[in-house]
Amino acid sequence: MQVNKKTKQLFWKTASFVVLLCFSLTTIAWSNPALGSQAQAVQTHPLSKLKNLSLSEQLGRIEEVYIPEGVNPDSPFIVYLQDAHANLGAQENIAQIARELQKQLKIETILKEGGSGEAHLKDLRSFPNQKIKDSVTRFWMNEAVLSGIEREAIIGPRKYRFFGIEEQTVYEAGGKYFLETQSQAKPLLISVDSLIKHNLEHQKKILNPELLHFEERISKFEGKEELVALVNFMANQARNLHVNRWKYLEIEKFIDLILLEMEGG
Known part of the structure; x- marks a missing residue:
């Protein structure tokens, strides 16, 4: 072009x-x-x-x-x-x-x-x-x-x-390859489903109970477009585990927006 x-x-x-x-x-x-x-x-x-x-x-x-x-x-x-x-x-x-x-x-x-x-x-x-x-x-x-x-x-x-x-x-070629990759992504993801299931079973054997519970809770939000609920869950977990959330300012600002929305702001 x-x-x-x-x-x-x-x-x-x-x-x-x-x-x-x-x-x-x-x-x-x-x-x-x-x-x-x-x-x-x-x-x-x-x-x-x-x-x-x-x-x-x-x-x-x-x-x-x-x-x-x-x-x-x-x-x-x-x-x-x-x-x-x-x-x-x-x-x-x-x-x-x-x-x-x-x-x-x-x-x-x-x-x-x-x-x-x-x-x-x-x-x-x-x-x-x-x-x-x-x-x-x-x-x-x-x-x-x-x-x-x-x-x-x-x-x-x-x-x-x-x-x-x-x-x-080179820029236009990169865009072309990106679109081609997108079109091929779905069948590729289907093909790795069995590997994902195997990995999840392996996690149950090696992860400690607390980490396994956390991973299971996180996985429930995948593909559901429930970002607010996910961030809310992570914030509560951080508080319970005494994690300094102020090291992660982006999440902290998002939590502020959630609280504002809950207050009807």
Whole structure:
């Protein structure tokens, strides 16, 4: 499929799950390296700020920071963000995370899957009425046409360079194989039913009674689209087993929504 120039500029897909934020350093031809001594460069390199990197509790948590040996001021630096497909809450958080990381790490460029080539956002960013721009981009994000990172690139304070990093032929081939796999999934799942039954029988022999009971309760929710009931059950189990639920903020927020619904909110 051939893509014209305008389409190529804004060739983003709604089913994105990977967002790449790339900080352009001196190894990139169009970067703008700072002048000064090697010591000054080390201080301004984003890696020097990673140990103190933080996010608000509402956005998420940083589990670990790993800095490999041999990193120097000329090393390219990439922040990798992965999100849930077309999940509005995830998209809103990613937009806020991107803005926060830009402040702390001075990110200049966004690389996104589902697109090809550079997208020139000047016309969108230069629209004079910020309130209308906020409203329109939020509407299209709610409709899963724009992702959170795309919205931030349009309305945020930072003027990013924005690139789609897909190789179009490979991207389309992946979509084709996905559809083919979907069509073949049902007979394949039927063929493994006997293996699943064997596995369940084996579990009864090796699992302790508490874990076996938990697995049996969880299995009752499979295929029934009863997510609220499942999360409610898991929350009660966590309380009974003294598990710190605050380590799992997504589930905790979902529990809050359940309680709100029960109260008629």
